[in-house]
Amino acid sequence: MNAASESLPWLPAPLVGDLVREHGSPLYVYHEPTLRARCREVALMMPGRDFHPSVSIKTNGNPTLLAIARQEGLRGDAMSPGEILLLERAGFRSDEIFFIPNNVSREELVFAHERGILTSLDSLDQVRLAADVFAGGEVALRINPLVGDGHHGKVVTAGARVKFGILPSEVPQALEILAAGRVSVAGLNQHIGSGFLTAERYLEAANALLEVCRGVPSARFADFGGGFGIGYGGETRLDLSAVGAGLSCLLADWERETGRSLRAQVEPGRYVFAECGAILGTVHAIKERVGIHVAGCDIGFNVLQRPVLYDSYHHIDLVPQEVSDRPLVDVQWVGNICESGDILGHDRKCPLPKVGDHLVVRDAGAYGWAMSSSYNARPRAAEVLLAGDGSVRTIRRRETWEDLLSALP
Numbered sequence: 001m002n003a004a005s006e007s008l009p010w011l012p013a014p015l016v017g018d019l020v021r022e023h024g025s026p027l028y029v030y031h032e033p034t035l036r037a038r039c040r041e042v043a044l045m046m047p048g049r050d051f052h053p054s055v056s057i058k059t060n061g062n063p064t065l066l067a068i069a070r071q072e073g074l075r076g077d078a079m080s081p082g083e084i085l086l087l088e089r090a091g092f093r094s095d096e097i098f099f100i101p102n103n104v105s106r107e108e109l110v111f112a113h114e115r116g117i118l119t120s121l122d123s124l125d126q127v128r129l130a131a132d133v134f135a136g137g138e139v140a141l142r143i144n145p146l147v148g149d150g151h152h153g154k155v156v157t158a159g160a161r162v163k164f165g166i167l168p169s170e171v172p173q174a175l176e177i178l179a180a181g182r183v184s185v186a187g188l189n190q191h192i193g194s195g196f197l198t199a200e201r202y203l204e205a206a207n208a209l210l211e212v213c214r215g216v217p218s219a220r221f222a223d224f225g226g227g228f229g230i231g232y233g234g235e236t237r238l239d240l241s242a243v244g245a246g247l248s249c250l251l252a253d254w255e256r257e258t259g260r261s262l263r264a265q266v267e268p269g270r271y272v273f274a275e276c277g278a279i280l281g282t283v284h285a286i287k288e289r290v291g292i293h294v295a296g297c298d299i300g301f302n303v304l305q306r307p308v309l310y311d312s313y314h315h316i317d318l319v320p321q322e323v324s325d326r327p328l329v330d331v332q333w334v335g336n337i338c339e340s341g342d343i344l345g346h347d348r349k350c351p352l353p354k355v356g357d358h359l360v361v362r363d364a365g366a367y368g369w370a371m372s373s374s375y376n377a378r379p380r381a382a383e384v385l386l387a388g389d390g391s392v393r394t395i396r397r398r399e400t401w402e403d404l405l406s407a408l409p
């Protein structure tokens with residue numbers, strides 16, 4: 001736990017107070033230069049290759065931020081029609097959107113087909129549906145390469161016991177079903193999991209995907225997925241240049257052996273958005289319980305789910321109202337949701353918080369607002385964007401009680 005003097009370089013302590021005074025608490029804040037820097041790293045992962053990087057917008061669907069990612073050369077991946085609408089709002093064209101749903105209705109496939117958006121299929125049953133919906137057209141197939149990775153069991157998305165994808169052994173049957181509908185396969189995609197910090201398993205799975213591509217003569221691209229991890233607890237983030245170099249080697253071998261060429265695609269979300277976002281909150285009550293100070297604030301799991309869902313660590317900075325020597329104590333950070341599991345941070349050494357102090361939760365730009373909810377009937381937080389010149393603009397207003405009531409009869 002850092003005191004104010006060690007706060008995020010782009011979020012100095014006086015600015016925290018100013019932002020909360022002007023925009024309220026809790027508040028999501030994004031730093032545009034950091035977002036642009038991460039986008040550029042992804043865009044430059046495989047120089048000299050036919051390469052289409054996308055951002056996976058399940059991590060952050062704010063159209064202002066997505067438009068910045070697009071300016072920096074990224075396409076967009078959507079998991080639902082709603083995410084397609086967000087990408088369209090951000091200015092993405094149909095040919096810049098890849099739809100990767102699972103277990104969807106015919107209507108959702110028709111939604112993408114009518115817009116000319118390339119769609120990936122995740123099971124033989126969805127292939128059967130698509131053979132009709134996309135008759136005479138093209139689709140992609142999501143492969144489960146049986147190699148997974150991730151920061152938590154709940155985010156490992158490939159492997160024998162995982163719900164996602166078509167197994168390599170099922171591909172011939174998928175091709176047969178699609179051929180009957182005159183549907184061709186434009187490419188194969190996969191996503192093995194989220195938040196890994198080393199490239200070994202990603203490259204192992206990439207190799208497995210390329211093996212499957214050999215048996216799909218119409219495939220023009222291989223999308224190796226996202227999952228690139230960042231250091232929430234100070235670890236070094238995944239080395240993208242090593243991933244890019246590894247993929248380039250595998251592709252060069254494959255192209256030499258097959259005499260074909262393939263476009264490479266990746267689809268990270270967390271890597272693009274996590275570090276450019278922080279949540280500002282306010283301390284409302286302190287209790288002492290068996291030697292621990294329980295600091296109650298307004299960042300419950302309605303605002304940030306990751307700690308409760310995955311036991312995830314997020315660095316928390318205290319921003320005191322006044323600069324004074326405070327004793328270092330053990331703090332448990334909790335929110336204002338009516339659940340005893342509403343814990344934002346366990347056992348953090350920290351200067352003693354006081355009512356009225358602010359806190360900054362770091363690395364909250366990915367799976368932050370996007371996973372937030374109105375649980376306990378709390379309106380969702382506002383989002384603001386901090387530009388490189390220091391200007392601040394609201395990119396999503398705070399929800400109101402009227403918003404909460406608006407869908408009711």
Ligand SMILES: Cc1ncc(COP(=O)(O)O)c(C=O)c1O
Pocket residue numbers: 056058059077100157190191193194195225226227228267268269270271366
């Ligand atoms: C299909 C797919 N692609 C990309 C991603 C992005 O993953 P990450 O945010 O870890 O890069 C996900 C997330 O689970 C996903 O399901």
